[in-house]
Amino acid sequence: MLVAFELVQSAKEGDASAFNAIVSAYRKRILGTIARLIGRPEDVEDVAQEVFLRLYYSLDQLRAPEVFEPWLYRLTVNAAYDYLRRSRRRQESRMADLSEQSVVMADAQAGGKRQEEELERTRVRELVDELLGAVSTEDRILLTLKEVEGLSLKELEKVYGVNENALKVRLFRARQRVLKAYQAGRPEAALTSAEAQSEG
Amino acid sequence: MPFDEERNLDGLFAAYREATPDPEPSPEFMPGLWQKIEARRSPTVYWRRWANVFVTGALAASVLLSVALFSLSSGPTAGFVDSLVEDEATEIAFVEASQEGPAR
Numbered sequence: 001m002l003v004a005f006e007l008v009q010s011a012k013e014g015d016a017s018a019f020n021a022i023v024s025a026y027r028k029r030i031l032g033t034i035a036r037l038i039g040r041p042e043d044v045e046d047v048a049q050e051v052f053l054r055l056y057y058s059l060d061q062l063r064a065p066e067v068f069e070p071w072l073y074r075l076t077v078n079a080a081y082d083y084l085r086r087s088r089r090r091q092e093s094r095m096a097d098l099s100e101q102s103v104v105m106a107d108a109q110a111g112g113k114r115q116e117e118e119l120e121r122t123r124v125r126e127l128v129d130e131l132l133g134a135v136s137t138e139d140r141i142l143l144t145l146k147e148v149e150g151l152s153l154k155e156l157e158k159v160y161g162v163n164e165n166a167l168k169v170r171l172f173r174a175r176q177r178v179l180k181a182y183q184a185g186r187p188e189a190a191l192t193s194a195e196a197q198s199e200g
Numbered sequence: 201m202p203f204d205e206e207r208n209l210d211g212l213f214a215a216y217r218e219a220t221p222d223p224e225p226s227p228e229f230m231p232g233l234w235q236k237i238e239a240r241r242s243p244t245v246y247w248r249r250w251a252n253v254f255v256t257g258a259l260a261a262s263v264l265l266s267v268a269l270f271s272l273s274s275g276p277t278a279g280f281v282d283s284l285v286e287d288e289a290t291e292i293a294f295v296e297a298s299q300e301g302p303a304r
Contacts, residue, residue, distance in 0.1 A: 020230070023230065023233065024230075027225050027229060028222045028223075028224070028225065029222060031222055031223050031224075031225060032220070032221065032222030032223065035220050035222070035223055036216070036217070036220045041223070044223060045225065045226060045229060045232075048225075048229075049229070049232055049233045049236055050236075052233050053233065053236050053237055053240065056237050057237075057240070120219075121218075121219035121220075122219075124212070124215045124216055124219045125216065125219050125220060127212065128212060128213070128215075128216040131212075143213075147210070147213040148213050148216055148217050149217075150217075175209070178209065179205055179206070179209060182205065182208075182209060183205065
């Protein structure tokens, strides 16, 4: 826990400064998780505000301060899920943004090593985004939480409210579907460089 | 090979984690959040107030209705009992009269 239980209790009782303290403690982590869940930097802050807005209006339903973090993660997952469902309907505008990103990347190619690294990171982000975009929103979120965010099965159990075995099955199937998308159309070079980056 | 692909996928996810660090919140984050909270609060308060008025009204109406129903239902029941008693008295008088009749 990043904050004391008493602070959560105070926020639950309507203390605005306690709520502010909670937001300040968690916002960076939530922003990061959302950034990796949705893969669209320009909308991250908006979705994070939605998470804290939902937190504000649902704090009175929180049974015990001990379950605060899974509760916050659940709100994050729900907000990301809603966003991804909405944005899938706006697929065309996403394609336009991607081509804009390519222009930025091309501009960056003129620069030095740092720009090269940034270019590499952009390529990894795009590749993973593409792979996760090939599976369902549910698979995307579950895999990101487990494989990228590093949440344990026990933590996921609390977030999803389902038992470990059911989660294992879901994870296995989601991973198989991503692997299938990976085999179907991945660019070899991008994978090799991604591996090298993770090892180095 | 499947094992290699599994390993590659793990590597790719790890690279993705590194390539997407936690972003710093902008200075507008907190004011923007409170603006959204306030914007949602106004209609909520309005609807909650109306919901309270509605619930109170419905409660009062149901109490009045129950009282009215109770007073209506208690009337006929008393009448029915009275008529039963009356019938019984008439019947007894008839039996008694018929029993007394042949003796004379």
